[in-house]
Amino acid sequence: MAQSAISMDAPQEHQHDTFKLLGFWIFLVTDCIIFACLFAVYAVLRTHTDGDLTGRELFEVKGFTAETLILLASSFTSGLASLAMHKGSKKQLLGWLTVTVLLGLSFVGLEITEFAKMASEGARISTNAFLSSFFTLVGTHGLHVSFGLIWMIGVMVQIARFGIDSLTKEKVTIVGLYWHFLDVVWIFIFTVVYLLGVM
Amino acid sequence: MGEKAKGFFVTGDPLIYGADVSIIITLLGILVFLTYFKKWGWLWSEWLTTVDHKKIGIMYLVSSLLMLFRGGVDALLMRMQLAMPNTHFLQSQHYNEIFTTHGTIMILFMAMPFMFALFNIVIPLQIGARDVAYPFLNAMSFWLFFFGALLFNLSFVIGGSPDAGWLSYPPLSELAGSPGPGQNFYIWGIQISGIGSLATGINFLVTILKMRAPGMKLMQMPLFTWSVLSSCITIIFAFPVLTVTLALLFVDRFFGAHIFTAASGGNPMMYVNLIWMWGHPEVYIVVLPAFGIYSEIVSTFSKKKIFGYKSMVFSMIIISVLGYFTWVHHFFTMGAGADVNTFFAITTMAIGIPTGVKIFNWLFTMFRGRITMTQPMLWTLAFIPCFLVGGATGVMLAAAPADYQYHNSYFLIAHFHQTLIGGVVFGYLAGLYYWWPKMFGFKLNDRIGKWAFWTWNIGFYVCFMPQYALGFMGMTRRVYTYGWDMGWAPYNLVSTAGAFLMGIGFIFQVWQILYSIKHGERDLTGDPWNGRTLEWSIPSPAPHYNFAHLPAVRSDDSWWDMKKHRYGAAGQDEIKEYAPIHMPKNSGIPFLMSACWFVAGFGLTFEWIWLGIAGLAGIGICLLARSFQRNTDYYIPVDEIKRTEASIGRVV
Amino acid sequence: MGVSENHGSAKTYILGFLFSLILTAIPLWLVIQHVMSKTVLTVTILLIAVLQLIIQFFFFMHIRDGEKPRYHVMALVLGAVMVFTIVAGSIWIMTFNSQVH
Numbered sequence: 001m002a003q004s005a006i007s008m009d010a011p012q013e014h015q016h017d018t019f020k021l022l023g024f025w026i027f028l029v030t031d032c033i034i035f036a037c038l039f040a041v042y043a044v045l046r047t048h049t050d051g052d053l054t055g056r057e058l059f060e061v062k063g064f065t066a067e068t069l070i071l072l073a074s075s076f077t078s079g080l081a082s083l084a085m086h087k088g089s090k091k092q093l094l095g096w097l098t099v100t101v102l103l104g105l106s107f108v109g110l111e112i113t114e115f116a117k118m119a120s121e122g123a124r125i126s127t128n129a130f131l132s133s134f135f136t137l138v139g140t141h142g143l144h145v146s147f148g149l150i151w152m153i154g155v156m157v158q159i160a161r162f163g164i165d166s167l168t169k170e171k172v173t174i175v176g177l178y179w180h181f182l183d184v185v186w187i188f189i190f191t192v193v194y195l196l197g198v199m
Numbered sequence: 200m201g202e203k204a205k206g207f208f209v210t211g212d213p214l215i216y217g218a219d220v221s222i223i224i225t226l227l228g229i230l231v232f233l234t235y236f237k238k239w240g241w242l243w244s245e246w247l248t249t250v251d252h253k254k255i256g257i258m259y260l261v262s263s264l265l266m267l268f269r270g271g272v273d274a275l276l277m278r279m280q281l282a283m284p285n286t287h288f289l290q291s292q293h294y295n296e297i298f299t300t301h302g303t304i305m306i307l308f309m310a311m312p313f314m315f316a317l318f319n320i321v322i323p324l325q326i327g328a329r330d331v332a333y334p335f336l337n338a339m340s341f342w343l344f345f346f347g348a349l350l351f352n353l354s355f356v357i358g359g360s361p362d363a364g365w366l367s368y369p370p371l372s373e374l375a376g377s378p379g380p381g382q383n384f385y386i387w388g389i390q391i392s393g394i395g396s397l398a399t400g401i402n403f404l405v406t407i408l409k410m411r412a413p414g415m416k417l418m419q420m421p422l423f424t425w426s427v428l429s430s431c432i433t434i435i436f437a438f439p440v441l442t443v444t445l446a447l448l449f450v451d452r453f454f455g456a457h458i459f460t461a462a463s464g465g466n467p468m469m470y471v472n473l474i475w476m477w478g479h480p481e482v483y484i485v486v487l488p489a490f491g492i493y494s495e496i497v498s499t500f501s502k503k504k505i506f507g508y509k510s511m512v513f514s515m516i517i518i519s520v521l522g523y524f525t526w527v528h529h530f531f532t533m534g535a536g537a538d539v540n541t542f543f544a545i546t547t548m549a550i551g552i553p554t555g556v557k558i559f560n561w562l563f564t565m566f567r568g569r570i571t572m573t574q575p576m577l578w579t580l581a582f583i584p585c586f587l588v589g590g591a592t593g594v595m596l597a598a599a600p601a602d603y604q605y606h607n608s609y610f611l612i613a614h615f616h617q618t619l620i621g622g623v624v625f626g627y628l629a630g631l632y633y634w635w636p637k638m639f640g641f642k643l644n645d646r647i648g649k650w651a652f653w654t655w656n657i658g659f660y661v662c663f664m665p666q667y668a669l670g671f672m673g674m675t676r677r678v679y680t681y682g683w684d685m686g687w688a689p690y691n692l693v694s695t696a697g698a699f700l701m702g703i704g705f706i707f708q709v710w711q712i713l714y715s716i717k718h719g720e721r722d723l724t725g726d727p728w729n730g731r732t733l734e735w736s737i738p739s740p741a742p743h744y745n746f747a748h749l750p751a752v753r754s755d756d757s758w759w760d761m762k763k764h765r766y767g768a769a770g771q772d773e774i775k776e777y778a779p780i781h782m783p784k785n786s787g788i789p790f791l792m793s794a795c796w797f798v799a800g801f802g803l804t805f806e807w808i809w810l811g812i813a814g815l816a817g818i819g820i821c822l823l824a825r826s827f828q829r830n831t832d833y834y835i836p837v838d839e840i841k842r843t844e845a846s847i848g849r850v851v
Numbered sequence: 852m853g854v855s856e857n858h859g860s861a862k863t864y865i866l867g868f869l870f871s872l873i874l875t876a877i878p879l880w881l882v883i884q885h886v887m888s889k890t891v892l893t894v895t896i897l898l899i900a901v902l903q904l905i906i907q908f909f910f911f912m913h914i915r916d917g918e919k920p921r922y923h924v925m926a927l928v929l930g931a932v933m934v935f936t937i938v939a940g941s942i943w944i945m946t947f948n949s950q951v952h
Contacts, residue, residue, distance in 0.1 A: 019409055021917065021923070022405055022917070023333060023402070025927070026405070029435060029927060029930035032934055034442060034443050036938055037443040037476075038443060040938045040942070041473070044466060044469055045458065045464065050457075050463045065879060068875055069875070072868070072875065073868075075911060076871075079868075125455070125456045126455035126457065127457075128463045129457045129458060129460075129465045132456035132457045132465070136447060136450055136458070154826055167829060180907055180911045183911075184903075184907050187903045191878065191896050191897060195878055195879070195882045199892060408922050435926075436930070468945065473941075520929075527944060535944050535945075535947050
């Protein structure tokens with residue numbers, strides 16, 4: 001009897017993963033609001049350079065284009081990872097996740113180089129309101145990416161240890177959503193900060 | 200004492216020394232009690248690691264009542280300072296600190312946890328669920344709130360309290376204006392508990408959307424559940440804004456950025472713009488659940504279905520969304536121009552419409568109902584005229600040109616206390632009396648409760664009505680003291696007397712609780728009020744798993760319907776087999792991780808980078824540890840359910 | 852599972868990736884070449900960014916997945932309204948009637 005009762009409860013357990021997914025989507029919406037505020041601050045303060053250099057003089061087309069392409073590619077490879085997962089191939093899944101992490105690392109590396117170069121030219125977070133808002137907006141995105149990298153590596157360790165099961169599947173799906181979301185945010189940073197900046 | 204220690208501990212004021220001593224004595228008392236009665240293990244396994252929404256709710260409740268006490272003491276000190284002209288009862292610095300902490304504590308550390316207490320205790324029971332969607336996250340939210348509040352309150356004795364007003368406007372709250380750690384305490388205390396609030400918003404939103412009892416359609420949900428849903432919608436859009444605003448203020452203070460500074464192109468008014476984008480929706484976040492509570496109570500004690508259910512639902516949803524479009528009315532005087540002010544004056548007035556609809560619905564529900572004058576009903580009846588006047592003065596303030604006269608005067612102070620006390624506090628107290636038997640299994644004593652009710656209410660009007668007049672006479676908020684020549688003295692004295700009456704009302708309530716623990720009327724049926732919703736279909740207090748059988752819902756006011764047509768838990772003929780119940784396991788991680796947040800917050804407050812990093816690393820380790828846990832839940836076997844149900848007098 | 856799941860195929864991912872590359876290249880080229888007036892250019896590249904967002908949502912994030920009712924889509928739509936309110940509202944409020952520093 002107990003056995004049949006458990007199977008009666010089973011549909012509810014299955015629902016639990018859609019619970020998590022819905023909760024995560026809502027979390028992403030709240031993260032959108034966070035970035036919206038940072039964009040609003042940037043939009044209001046972008047002309048407040050206090051007589052210093054503007055974006056046109058500070059941003060380098062080559063650098064931010066490379067960052068954009070790398071992040072787009074990593075979003076693509078994380079998609080391929082989830083595809084491999086649904087095919088049940090652990091090796092391919094880990095492979096594509098590794099590629100994603102490497103791309104993410106090079107993105108963060110490029111961003112740090114960019115920030116360091118700007119700082120060496122005297123454009124620091126404490127220089128003026130424009131730069132304060134620039135560094136907080138782009139830096140917050142960079143922190144999100146860095147956090148995502150640690151998270152993704154954690155998930156990879158779990159896949160290596162436990163294989164592909166319903167728990168790890170859910171984790172890959174969620175970290176994948178997060179990663180695509182960061183790509184979406186970057187598209188707007190690319191457009192609003194960099195393209196409008198060099199225009 | 201060395202120089203360094205002198206700066207670390209707050210010194211100089213005898214009031215604070217008194218507080219120091221009482222804090223130490225209380226702490227020692229708790230430690231001795233726990234050790235002597237060997238309660239440490241019990242504390243850890245039953246409370247600190249619990250993921251049971253009912254226990255989490257009780258912990259929220261206890262914390263919020265403590266914070267109500269502290270915020271109330273702040274208020275009384277303020278009123279004593281203002282009772283007579285040219286008083287120097289408090290030092291001016293201490294006065295600044297107290298009006299700051301009073302506001303912050305009352306909104307963020309009293310109203311919010313009180314609200315979350317009711318969310319936690321009522322919602323799963325009311326929708327026929329066994330827990331919330333994310334029980335682990337729920338425990339996390341509580342402990343984040345707890346440690347955030349602890350950090351904030353610590354500023355009282357260590358480092359110095361924040362003193363830049365409850366919303367800490369820059370440039371005063373920037374490093375140049377507030378160099379000490381007080382402002383950092385403010386930022387991190389709120390930041391840490393704010394993350395918890397956001398998580399609670401997501402948690403209850405998903406709970407209500409996904410975990411309703413089989414058959415319960417959205418339009419059959421009790422109105423309190425609807426009010427929580429609309430409040431959560433507002434939380435998820437408003438709280439991230441608070442997070443960003445405080446983070447940016449911290450970036451300014453810590454990295455020397457110029458986002459809100461007055462120099463180097465920064466724009467202090469951008470802070471005001473952002474913080475009110477959270478701050479205004481915040482008042483709707485706290486008042487919407489109160490509206491839900493009134494709806495439940497009015498319907499139960501008038502023995503009638505609520506009048507205009509659909510219009511109630513739509514008005515709450517409209518308030519929760521429209522509440523996001525009114526924030527500029529807090530700074531009409533910034534001078535953004537006629538277009539901006541007109542837009543926000545209209546939206547502000549428009550939001551009065553759905554609120555008015557609700558008032559009429561409550562009145563029509565009572566009309567020709569068989570009303571029982573219980574304590575919850577008394578507070579509800581007191582709310583209606585009080586909130587009505589508060590709303591009307593709100594519309595006066597919403598008229599942008601006139602607001603230039605009222606702005607930051609005592610008129611405003613009286614207005615928002617009338618909506619926040621008359622609307623929110625009365626509502627939560629009504630809810631507390633209403634659901635108290637469900638939480639603890641006994642009713643609160645009626646006679647002492649009536650004393651509390653009348654002292655609170657008379658005290659309220661005596662305290663705040665004179666403040667409207669003071670506002671017209673030119674008294675501005677946060678003023679430290681004033682001269683005889685202003686003519687404010689009699690009104691202030693009366694106001695102070697009213698505040699003390701409210702304080703006496705609070706003491707009555709404490710007495711009422713203590714008295715009722717021993718002598719209160721026991722609730723043996725689980726349905727002491729002849730209720731209409733599912734929480735009354737189970738015993739009081741509810742068993743660990745809430746519902747032995749998930750109820751099958753067929754209509755709105757579902758428990759009333761079951762009682763009328765004798766089915767579900769009210770129908771004795773159909774006895775179903777029990778099935779093992781799936782429940783989440785307890786976990787110590789929420790407590791430990793929030794403690795790490797506390798450490799990180801403390802480190803960043805004093806700019807001890809090493810401590811901040813250590814705390815953040817601890818948070819990371821806790822996150823990873825949780826991620827690697829795979830067996831996070833278990834089944835309650837049928838035998839145990841049978842035993843529990845028998846022990847609480849239910850037919851097995 | 853009773854849930855209609857669409858994890859996409861290699862084809863949709865490649866298509867999505869190609870679209871996003873093209874939608875990155877176009878605004879970049881437009882900005883570098885200065886082919887339009889400033890206002891038109893600003894509006895154009897913002898529209899392209901929104902298009903790019905839609906591509907990510909549909910091709911990579913599979914927002915059509917999940918059981919009905921699709922609460923996550925409702926949350927996203929309401930979120931978009933709020934994002935617009937925050938950004939456009941702030942710009943309007945903070946710059947209306949004020950001088951540029």
